[in-house]
Amino acid sequence: MPGALPVLNEAVVDLAVAVALALDASIAEKAGFARKNYFYPDLPKGYQITQHAEPLARDGHLDIELEGRTLRVGIRQIHIEEDAGKSVHSEHSDSDSSLIDMNRCGVPLVEIVTHPDLRDIDEADAFLNELRRILVCLGVTTGEMHEGSLRFDTNISVRPRGATEMGARTEIKNLNSFRAVRKALAYEADRQSRVLRDGGKVVHETLLWDESRERAVPMRSKEGASDYRYFPEPDLVDFEIDARRLDRVRESMPELPDAARRRLVEVYAIPEYDAFVLTAESSMLRVYESTVDALLKRLGPDASPGAAKTVSNWVMVVLAGHLHERGITLAELSARVASRGPTDRQDLAFALPSRLAEVIALRLRGEVSEPAARRLFEAAMESDEPVDELVETLDLGTLSDEDALRSLVREVLAAHPDEVARYRAGTTKLIRFFVGQVLGRTGGKADPELATRILLEELGHGGTT
């Protein structure tokens, strides 16, 4: 609206500082805003408030691991700017007109500009993934590209093999997924290569990725030859990033994924892959570590060296599967579990890990079988009954009475004479069938290992009954 004025949201300053710290950038003591002038329908003022001469931070880097090597990607600049509106599509937006939604206008965002250090699509992809993990970890974004909370504008140029000069670049905007980034880069690399091969010249321009047609189309008309006429934004004052702010932000920053990963491998002796998965979200990491703590306390000196790995399997497979099946987040499940237990604040973060640890402990002590432990876990997440009582209630205790199990095994073998004959004729993989039958009859309570041993013994009797 005519007469409206901007005011800087302090939260974005702190978030941008966190990003700059995470990317090892040098942060300016004083920063300010400028107007970038151009006409575009999604830009309601005819200029964008951004940082030009005095950005918040410069000269950072991010190291990424890629096929066993480390690639350092230079960060040129980190700055704050305002978001623009967006074109929306509906049945009414025929080919002659576009519809502009201005709701997002003026919302602050943090822009990170890299150096041209990425050589191919895989490098770009690995970099963007790692960057996303960091930004999500810092709470700067939810990382949801389809919502526009995280957006990538990619610049790409190709050059003939052996050439030393970089070619003219084009910028591609409107990339709404990692898949789109890969597709667009491939499309544009191919297009530029063909232009060069045909003896043409690549024009420096901005392209818009058209997702439905999988191609990039020029965004601004040529007449608007870009001259952004930057000048200091008179409606905003400069801001300082003093030591107090730096300390405050630094203290409130969570451990970054890369550091967490290295620590997990070192402290818990779990595989790199597990550490990578567990550090994808800080909430996942917290649950993992709390569960390991709770488990070690519970097991005491009996704890085996592999306990931490067992927990990582449970978190990555069983817990993640539980969340996925129900379409809920870890935070939601944690809250749900906590809400059923005692309402002590302390319990809020620990209710889920402590119940999970209890299930795992029962399993490690052999008090429940693996299938029973899975059922016990589901039950532990959905009721407030103490876990050990659930074992009773659901009758999940391991059937460890060897005699009882042996008679059950005999019943199973007697009921399937054909299979027994085929087994003895050499189809030994049928052992799995028999184990399944035995477990089925015990409702999953039998220890599969014990059942297998008895089955092998009984089958070994060579057909005599």
Place this chain on the structure above:
Amino acid sequence: MKLYELTFSQIRAGLVEGDFSSRELSESVLDRIERVEPAVSAFVTVRDRGEILAEAAATDARRAAGRCRGALCGVPVAVKDNISTRGLATTCGSRMLEGYVPPYDATAVSRLRDAGAIIVGKTNMDEFAMGSSNENSAFRSTRNPWDAGRVPGGSSGGSAAAVAAGEVPLALGSDTGGSVRQPAGFCGVVGAKPTYGRVSRYGLVAFASSLDQIGTMSRDVEGAAALLEAIAGEDPRDSTTAAEPVPSFVGDAGIDLTGVAVGVPDEYFSDGLDPSVAEKVRDAVEIIRSLGAKVQTVSIPNLRFGIAAYYLVADAEASANLARYDGVKYGHRSDHAEDLDGLYRMSRSEGFGAEVKRRIMLGTYALSAGYYDQYYLKAQKVRTLLARDFEKAFESVDVLLAPTSPTTAFALGERVHDPVSMYLSDVYTVPVNLAGLPALSVPCGLSASGLPVGLQVVVDKFREPVMFRVARAYERAAGAFPAPPGL
């Protein structure tokens, strides 16, 4: 004496004493508007009479119940048409915004409403505040109440003419390069521009953001001070408002200026100055000296570079501020566009007048690749030097006294086709905006041809109280300024 003729201080006293009601005052003002508006053309929009009288009656009721706080309660005020008023068209004197109705109030307007002031209507102006004569209004040329063949000055010419013609006792204007002081001087009223940052710009349609300030007009100094006091102060919606507390601007009516150091800058009395303006200003300085002030000569060496620096800075900022008028969200949209680019170019070319296009072109050029350092950056450096000149002067004096303009009101049509001569008429007012200082113009007599002359009082940042004190003492010593004859 008719109610519409009263000065603000008489109105304030009369309302408190119960000599007349706000409703009676408003009726008198509305009758006056009906009678003289055809000759003056000060307003773009006058609000519905019934609504105004109902609001006035409501403040009378509040006063009767003892709930009328503040000097503005029940006082009619006109608002320049570039200050947003919720539900009331705000055109900026432009075809571009014809019919545009803001969905919100400017902070200054909401503060006026809170103070109980009654908004009468929106006053005419040069398009987007670009001009010094009101001839750049897309709708009509406001006439000078002293001589219908002359301009009222600009860009707040409508506000100045309305106050001078008795159509309203108080008015808001905006001052980017003298747009309150120069028309106040031309029309024989008081016009005050505060320190940059004193008054929120939220809702003031931007012309040049680093220079724009809302200012006030009245037939007496007290009115300009009271109105300014009511709208001043930090606003969380405008990052460039000052955090300084707002002291009383009205102060007391003391006439003794003992202990006040006055500077008269030599450069303001140079070749281009009309001798009869010079004479009146010198007379005023002598009156102020006679009230006990110590007068000395000071220097603002870079004064003559003010015009060039000002127009570069103002036009550069304007070129960005006016980019939002593109035919998409509000304002004029061309029917002749075939594509998006055409929509922009046609809407803007049809919606803006010649002077606005000229400024946008100059500002765009000054910022464009290759010229930024030479023009825009250079101008901002000269601005530093000019600000330093004032800082240095204020090391030895409290106030500067100077003419508001080099001439009295010029004839309609005299300069409108010669932009350079039009720009030069702002030579004495623009330096103050570049330095962000407060200044006012107070009438100081009539020239040989019977036209008002303005005395400009300039003080250091945030020293509005001493500015109003000197102006008020002078006003009392000089005696009542006459109303324009023959209306």
Place this chain on the structure above:
Amino acid sequence: MAVERGDVEHVATLARLAFTEEELVAFTSEMNGILALFEELREVDTDGVEPVFRVLRRRNVFRGDEPGEMLPPDEALANAPDRHEDTFRVPAVLPND
């Protein structure tokens, strides 16, 4: 230094203004007159002088991270020349081919 017609056309493109042939010619000479006025600044020695972009010596003005007052969509779009639901309609943004 003088601007030429071509410069004026280029600036008009940047500013999204359209001029007729006559206007362009008139404007070129007018602009040169005003630029001559601006050229006076060359006389001023500004070596080592910091530009003053903002006269107010204030820094660190922030707002909190809470939503402020919001305009209902109908009010925000009330002045729109061409509106569809809660959006503004404009001629096609992408070239239509």
